[in-house]
């Protein structure tokens with residue numbers, strides 16, 4: 001990491017104070033309340049979390065101890081028992097929320113479904129029974145590869161209800177990527193759909209699963225939702241239609257209680273080595289984190305209609321479509337398709353049509369909306385909106401200002417929320433009505449979040465100096481380990497600072513300004529953030545070298561106006577292969593096949609050789625400069641052969 005990159009983040013001095021109107025109705029209306037609670041949460045965490053766990057969760061059996069922290073392993077609410085699905089559904093039955101909409105769904109073709117809490121509970125109970133009949137229960141892994149349709153939410157909650165561990169795999173991943181993930185966690189059941197709608201076309205999900213399960217001996221059952229009606233092949237004895245499985249299934253299900261630390265889900269995410277990491281989250285702590293952050297960061301009110309545009313295949317969809325919102329009894333709006341189908345004003349149309357009050361989306365989407373033009377926005381009133389959120393990557397001040405003016409009409413507070421798959425829930429974010437915001441800053445830590453910017457030794461750096469972002473205390477919704485690889489968990493997150501084995505390293509660079517506000521710069525490890533999706537450079541490289549023409553490959557990020565980062569790969573070819581546009585296309589498709597189209601390189605550059613150190617390590621820092629079209633900076637003395645760099649630069 002270079003300090004240069006970190007301090008070069010634009011200095012932004014505009015401050016937006018909460019309006020008196022918003023403040024008056026906010027769930028946490030004053031800065032002094034935030035300060036008092038925050039200070040308690042980090043100084044007496046056990047006392048604080050004990051109170052919160054009692055206030056926010058429904059327990060079947062009380063816990064004996066709030067925290068057992070043996071770095072890097074944490075156990076929260078030791079000895080307590082609860083059922084996560086009950087906490088999301090049953091608790092609302094018999095209250096005024098029973099007949100409230102839990103989900104309002106709009107499909108890409110325009111079909112709309114509304115499902116109340118009572119109805120969602122009914123579906124989830126029936127599905128839980130079906131799982132039990134299939135022999136799926138406590139601790140079994142279930143893979144979910146589905147479009148954004150209500151059945152996906154039902155599937156997740158039914159897993160939680162029977163104590164099965166779900167692993168949702170984003171529908172954009174290829175059969176190959178799906179196979180690796182299913183094999184890693186040994187899933188027995190896969191839930192999918194015939195297809196999903198995207199930009200007017202059917203994404204053939206079932207066909208992808210068919211290809212994946214050719215190599216996954218653990219899978220014995222596949223449940224298929226009929227969504228698009230595209231033709232599929234059903235394998236006798238293995239595949240069952242969702243509808244048919246429902247016939248005759250009892251719709252009453254007595255839920256068991258599970259340990260607070262019972263695994264809830266595994267979510268695969270990219271890391272700095274080739275193999276994706278199975279981030280493991282458990283029950284009570286995770287749910288508490290999601291529930292509280294939803295309530296305070298989104299200032300949830302009984303009448304809100306909340307729209308998070310993330311797919312459930314990502315952590316944002318887990319925490320802020322499903323668990324955090326349903327546990328609060330909120331109404332979630334769920335959209336299946338693309339934001340520009342049929343026209344680039346689809347979101348704004350839906351906001352007006354359904355009276356959506358809160359919108360949570362990603363900077364990359366905001367930048368696309370900006371590019372599509374204001375006219376698409378100005379056709380709509382957007383007067384139901386009262387709060388806006390951003391997640392997934394740093395939001396540039398221009399995009400923030402556009403969001404504020406065009407979408408929020410200068411009326412809606414913006415919460416720029418920093419967090420990660422590993423943190424389970426939002427960690428750094430303004431609290432609306434409380435925290436004055438600065439465009440581009442995620443502002444202040446949430447309760448219980450001990451965030452610091454430190455140097456390479458783990459020592460806190462002075463204000464306005466760049467450094468590594470660490471979390472120095474455990475928090476309830478933190479990941480517990482990596483599935484099947486506890487050593488990697490330790491190495492990856494808790495070994496950056498040998499003197500501080502209890503510091504969690506985020507992989508992000510940041511600085512704190514004079515007011516203590518956090519400015520996140522982005523990843524400083526070998527992970528890229530392309531359109532808000534995490535992509536490991538090593539994954540892309542190993543996909544490339546598995547192509548017969550490729551000798552060596554290096555993947556780096558290049559700043560991109562729309563995507564945040566674009567993926568640039570440098571490839572050297574094996575003897576007998578020649579560089580050509582056809583080969584470029586073949587390599588792009590190869591990466592698409594190995595990982596998924598989200599990882600297809602934006603630019604492929606052929607190189608006679610890659611710049612390396614004398615010990616043979618590829619010098620990515622140099623490639624990054626070349627990819628960005630900048631002159632190669634910094635120390636090149638360890639470079640084995642400078643002519644490699646000279647020839648790469650002269651090609652531009």
Ligand code: WTA
Pocket residue numbers: 269314315316390391392393394395416417418419420421422442506507508520521522523529532533534
């Ligand atoms: C980046 C998504 C700046 C960051 C919830 C982090 C952000 C990675 C922000 C995690 C933000 C996420 N400002 N950067 N508001 N939110 N990031 O696991 O680099 O998909 O480490 O989780 O996204 O990505 P992940």
